Amino acid sequence: MAAVTETLDTVQSVTQSGYKWGFETTIEMDFAPKGLNEDIIRLISARKEEPEWMLEWRLKAYAAWLKMDEPHWARVDHPPIDYQDLHYYAAPKKKAGPKSLDEVDPELLKMYEKLGIPLKERALLAGVDPDSVENTQVAVDAVFDSVSVATTFQATLRKAGVIFCPISEAVREYPDLVKQYLGTVVPVADNFFAALNSAVFTDGSFCYIPKGVRCPMELSTYFRINARNTGQFERTLIIAEAGSHVSYLEGCTAPQRDENQLHAAVVELVAMDDAQIKYSTVQNWYPGDANGTGGIYNFVTKRGACRGARSKISWTQVETGSAITWKYPSCVLLGEDSVGEFYSVAVTNNHQQADTGTKMIHIGKGSRSTIISKGISAGKSNNTYRGLVKMLPSASNARNFTQCDSLLIGDQCGAHTVPYIESRNPTAKVEHEATTSKIADDQLFYCRQRGLSEEDAVGLIVNGFCKDVLKELPMEFAVEAQKLLAVSLEGSVG
Amino acid sequence: MLDIRGLAASINDKPILKGIDLTVPEGEVHAIMGPNGSGKSTLGYVLSGREDYEVTAGTVTFNDVDLLGMAPEDRAAAGVFLAFQAPIELPGVNNANFLRTALNAIRRAHGESELDAVQFLKLARAETKRLAMPDDMLKRNVNVGFSGGEKKRNEVLQMAILRPKLAILDETDSGLDIDALKIVADGVNALRGPKFSALVITHHQRLLDHLVPNRVHVLAGGRIVRTGGPELAKELEKSGYAGLIAEAA
Ligand SMILES: Nc1ncnc2c1ncn2[C@@H]1O[C@H](COP(=O)(O)OP(=O)(O)OP(=O)(O)O)[C@@H](O)[C@H]1O
Ligand SMILES: [Mg+2]
Helix, strand or coil: CHHHHHHHHHHHHHCCCCCCCCCCCCCCEEECCECCCHHHHHHHHHHCCCCHHHHHHHHHHHHHHHCCCCCCCCCCCCCCCCHHHCECCEEECCCCCCCCHHHCCHHHHHHHHHHCCCCCCHHHHCCCCHHHCCCCCEEEEEEECCEEEEECCHHHHHHHCCEEEEHHHHHHHCHHHHHHHCCCCCCCCCCHHHHHHHHHCCECEEEEECCCCECCCEEEEEEECCCCCECECEEEEEEECCCCEEEEEEEEECCCCCCEEEECCEEEEEECCCCEEEEEEEECCCCCCCCCCCEEEEEEEEEEEECCCCCEEEEEEEECCCCEEEECCEEEECCCCCEEEEEEEEEECCCCEEEEEEEEEECCCCCEEEEEEEEEECCCCEEEEEEEEEECCCCCCCEEEEEEEEEECCCCCEEEEEEEEEECCCCCEEEEEEEEEECCHHHHHHHHHCCCCHHHHHHHHHHHHHHHHHCCCCHHHHHHHHHHHHHHCCCCCC | CEEEEEEEEEECCEEEEEEEEEEECCCCEEEEECCCCCCHHHHHHHHHCCCCEEEEEEEEEECCEEHHHCCHHHHHHCCEEEECCCCCCCCCCEHHHHHHHHHHHHHHHCCCCCCCHHHHHHHHHHHHHHCCCCCHHHHCECCCCCCHHHHHHHHHHHHHHHCCCEEEEECCCCCCCHHHHHHHHHHHHHHCCCCCEEEEECCCHHHHHHCCCCEEEEEECCEEEEEECHHHHHHHHHHCCHHHHHHHC
16 A cells, blocks of 8 residues: 555654654644633634534633642653643644645645655545545544644545544534533543643544444544644544444654643543444654653543443554653443453653553453553663553452563663552452563674664564564554654664 | 684683684584583684673684674674574564564675565575474574574574574584484585585584584683594593693693
């Protein structure tokens, strides 16, 4: 598939000189003034042409946020964030508002091409009706700073009854669905960053998979922070009705900058009886330079609710970017025999800090969860796994298996494992295994003796270490993730 | 031709090799024998560029290039292969993938085209078959859970696929059953030719029955104390090293 080769080329060109997504795109932007207050929220809501209820929802979130404090329990360290020194809305200036790809600013399309995103699909390039193309394609929603600029394959999806559109559009077009589910998995005042997001979220994706439908293609969103001093607050809501299946991919990059940029997303997933949602992320936000200057602060709340019996939500993440990552994709296992999975690779190098993990809340009888976490630390970085497994009194015969492995490269980095286990049902079983290892000198020498460069050797060993997680990713993503791992660990040995 | 002159090396400031002179002409197989701890493995590591060892004196040239100035991977590309006395485990790293990456790195260094997965598997399967190894050896993770003998065989498989110009086999025969021993010897014999030379470190005459060396050297206390023809190995089998070492001291 053309799109895949393109991605690989992009990734390969990176190996030469570090973070290659660091370019900035010159596009005329429409900014809200810096700062956060009710008027800014009104402005965002107006720009999005939102109904009154949405504005009220935002204002309520804002009021809650004002009363909250930034959390400081995570093992991350950063100078105070001045929330009044950010733009909360930035959008490419539009002529009339793009209705189709042809109307999208060519500069933007060029940028997505640079990123290797299969935005303008081959079918469209060839002038073929996208509906006649087979379902092996990936539908893409691309979010540029605060707005969604193009959603592809709309027509094919609609035929299957799947709704996949920017959330701002969903608020206008499908208000009942949005009202019914928004904020039900991550309540407005769940935490400081979720409240902030609820007040100012600007875009993100909305997916609705009707009863019994297997989504005919993988859905994908690419996030890009471009503008300076701009926070990105996207909001994603995925609803899988009874018996439906969907696989959703998320990828992220940002330009290279000296100042830190804030990213505070909220993702909510809802799975009804027998529904399955697979959510995969390859996060490659700019991590800052080798001295720890710049980089994205990534404070994200992701949570899935397995509401139906035998429903399943699976999170797979490969986190190589960001200066700071604060992220705990979680599952609330309400349904009987529901299943939650969390597969994670988190890489930190140089001065990066990651505090990431998951929460599995078992409520339903016979609910099961699996946690496989692979943390890799290099340079002077710190990598923490923080996980909670909670068995409520109702969770008879529930099961959890957790495997947490840490790999250290060099001796100036840190790996920490913080598992919390709370069991209030005597029939529930929780298993936890943890290992810490180092890439040994003799392993590197063995590889080099066979002809591999030191970096290739590290890449090979790291990929081996992460195999159990990488195999959970959809094929194209897995290849990309492997290359990313090698790139982000460049210069970490010797 | 491998030419070692006055080579001295130490680890953690402890001198191990104390002046080695050794020449292996192209096309020849030389055996190195000697008591435990005499520096045989150290010699293999120094020749292949392990960084913990400090070369304090001497020179090593291989086909007229200075080996000591090269990184381990560049030596590998130049044709140096070390079969480890204790092969290293690489958890999660598939043997076939490892070998293909290695082979392609070496091919790249020679300006040759890389092999894709299909081409490589064809080549690798032919070698596993020739060496009477099960195919699943390729699918398993490098040396993980391999028995002692399987690890040694895997080293020979790697050698057969990478086709070095200079193979250093460090006790590759230890721990092998009689059939495997013959297979290992055949593996080396198959590579023998005018452009191939080998240093075979061993404690046992029985390998040298199948893999007849041009010369046999005895390394003791960091020096070569005796050199002879294949008959020297037989002699040592009977009389041991004690006399030799006393003689040299
Ligand atoms: N890291 C180290 N620190 C100190 N001494 C070392 C180290 N590595 C090796 N040595 C010593 O160097 C000497 C030579 O070791 P080497 O492994 O080369 O011996 P060998 O001839 O291969 O022995 P064997 O027949 O038992 O394999 C030994 O005395 C050993 O203890
Ligand atoms: Mg030895």
